[in-house]
Amino acid sequence: MGYEQDDMDKLREPLGDIAQCGLPLALEAMGERWSFMILRAAFNGIRHFEDFLEALGIARNILSNRLSRLVEAGILKREHCADDRRRIEYRLTPKGLDLLPAMLALRQWGEKWELGVPANPVLCDARDGHPIAPIGIFSHDGRALSAEDLTWRDLSEIETAPAALALRKLP
Amino acid sequence: MGYEQDDMDKLREPLGDIAQCGLPLALEAMGERWSFMILRAAFNGIRHFEDFLEALGIARNILSNRLSRLVEAGILKREHCADDRRRIEYRLTPKGLDLLPAMLALRQWGEKWELGVPANPVLCDARDGHPIAPIGIFSHDGRALSAEDLTWRDLSEIETAPAALALRKLP
DNA sequence: TATTTAAGTTTCTAGTTGCAACCTAAAACC
DNA sequence: GGTTTTAGGTTGCAACTAGAAACTTAAATA
Structure with a gap:
C-alpha cells in the first residue's frame, strides 16, 4: 500500500478517444444495476427465470428486461429445455464465461475493502x-x-x- | 473457448448469504452509471472538477454527486491544493488504486468482445x-x-x- | 476593490429504474 | 378438455438519474 498517485503519471492515457476504449463498451453491456448480480447467479448454476427471481429478490419486469439485454449482448444464451420445452434455460456463453476474472476482481475488492x-x-x-x-x-x-x-x-x-x-x- | 457451463457445477456457491459476498458490496460503491468512467479518468491523472467535467461530458450535478459518493466510499480523497487553495484535488486512495485490476479486466473484456x-x-x-x-x-x-x-x-x-x-x- | 475562477448547489425538466400486482401464452400433465 | 406450471408482459406509481441553466461561495488575481 506504499504508493501514491504521484507515481502514476506514466499511466496517463491520451484521453478523448473514448470510443476506442473497451471500458465504456463493457459498461454498456454490464453496467446496469443488476447485471453483475445476475451474472453471479448464472455462475452459481442458476438457469431458470423463477430461480433468478428467488435468488436475487428482483422484480419480474426488471429481471425480464435484464435477461433480454444480456442475451442481446451475447453474454447469456436463451434456449428451451429439451425435456420440458416450456422451460427456458439462460446459460453463460463463452463471452459471458469470460467475464469471470472481472467479476472475481470486483468481488475480491469488495471482500478486501468492504466486507x-x-x-x-x-x-x-x-x-x-x-x-x-x-x-x-x-x-x-x-x-x-x-x-x-x-x-x-x-x-x-x-x-x-x-x-x-x-x-x-x-x- | 472450449468449455460450456456444464463443466462448471463445482462453482456452485451455497447462495443465500448475499451479505457475505463481496460483489454486492463492491457494486454498492462502484455500481453507479458513471463511477467506473470517473475512476478511469482518475487513473489517467485527472484530478480537478472541471477536468472531469470536460473529459467525461457529464452534468455538473451528477459529477458532484458521484465524486462525493466516491469520496465517502474511500475510493477518492478530496483535498485542497497547497498552491491554489480554491482548487480541490480528487485523488485515488490505496483503496481506489486497488480497483485497477477490476477496471482492466472489464476493459480488456470490452476490447476483446465488443471493440x-x-x-x-x-x-x-x-x-x-x-x-x-x-x-x-x-x-x-x-x-x-x-x-x-x-x-x-x-x-x-x-x-x-x-x-x-x-x-x-x-x- | 472589482473581477475571475473553481467547485459546487439549486431548480426545473425529462427519462429511467424499480417494485407490486395483475394478466397472457404456451407447454405439460391429469 | 381443463388445470397447472413456466416464462414473461402490462400497468400504475414512487424514487432515482440525468441534463441544462442559473445561482453561490471562497480564493486568487488584476
Missing part, C-alpha cells in the same frame, strides 16, 4: 484445494505489476505487436 | 515495453485457472487458511 469478516466459502483451486490468488496485473512473462509499472504505448511501436495481441493466455 | 479494432494505445509493462498479460485467474502458485478448475470450500476446511488469507501478493 468486515473473512469471506466464506472461499473460492479454491479444485486441484490442490488452496484458495486462488488475488486477481492482479501481470507482465507477459508473469511478473506481478502495479500501477506505477504501467505505461501506454502506441500499437505501431510495439515490436512483437501481432504475436502479443494474438496471445490470450500465459505460456 | 471491433485492436485497442490503441496498449497498456504495457514499463520495464520491458511488452503489453501486459490478460487479467486472469491463477492458483496460489501461479497456474492459470479457468471456471472448471474452481470450487468452493468452507473456510474451516482450508488447512493453510490464515496464512493464505493474509498473503495478498504472489511469491
Whole structure:
C-alpha cells in the first residue's frame, strides 16, 4: 500500500478517444444495476427465470428486461429445455464465461475493502484445494505489476505487436 | 473457448448469504452509471472538477454527486491544493488504486468482445515495453485457472487458511 | 476593490429504474 | 378438455438519474 498517485503519471492515457476504449463498451453491456448480480447467479448454476427471481429478490419486469439485454449482448444464451420445452434455460456463453476474472476482481475488492469478516466459502483451486490468488496485473512473462509499472504505448511501436495481441493466455 | 457451463457445477456457491459476498458490496460503491468512467479518468491523472467535467461530458450535478459518493466510499480523497487553495484535488486512495485490476479486466473484456479494432494505445509493462498479460485467474502458485478448475470450500476446511488469507501478493 | 475562477448547489425538466400486482401464452400433465 | 406450471408482459406509481441553466461561495488575481 506504499504508493501514491504521484507515481502514476506514466499511466496517463491520451484521453478523448473514448470510443476506442473497451471500458465504456463493457459498461454498456454490464453496467446496469443488476447485471453483475445476475451474472453471479448464472455462475452459481442458476438457469431458470423463477430461480433468478428467488435468488436475487428482483422484480419480474426488471429481471425480464435484464435477461433480454444480456442475451442481446451475447453474454447469456436463451434456449428451451429439451425435456420440458416450456422451460427456458439462460446459460453463460463463452463471452459471458469470460467475464469471470472481472467479476472475481470486483468481488475480491469488495471482500478486501468492504466486507468486515473473512469471506466464506472461499473460492479454491479444485486441484490442490488452496484458495486462488488475488486477481492482479501481470507482465507477459508473469511478473506481478502495479500501477506505477504501467505505461501506454502506441500499437505501431510495439515490436512483437501481432504475436502479443494474438496471445490470450500465459505460456 | 472450449468449455460450456456444464463443466462448471463445482462453482456452485451455497447462495443465500448475499451479505457475505463481496460483489454486492463492491457494486454498492462502484455500481453507479458513471463511477467506473470517473475512476478511469482518475487513473489517467485527472484530478480537478472541471477536468472531469470536460473529459467525461457529464452534468455538473451528477459529477458532484458521484465524486462525493466516491469520496465517502474511500475510493477518492478530496483535498485542497497547497498552491491554489480554491482548487480541490480528487485523488485515488490505496483503496481506489486497488480497483485497477477490476477496471482492466472489464476493459480488456470490452476490447476483446465488443471493440471491433485492436485497442490503441496498449497498456504495457514499463520495464520491458511488452503489453501486459490478460487479467486472469491463477492458483496460489501461479497456474492459470479457468471456471472448471474452481470450487468452493468452507473456510474451516482450508488447512493453510490464515496464512493464505493474509498473503495478498504472489511469491 | 472589482473581477475571475473553481467547485459546487439549486431548480426545473425529462427519462429511467424499480417494485407490486395483475394478466397472457404456451407447454405439460391429469 | 381443463388445470397447472413456466416464462414473461402490462400497468400504475414512487424514487432515482440525468441534463441544462442559473445561482453561490471562497480564493486568487488584476
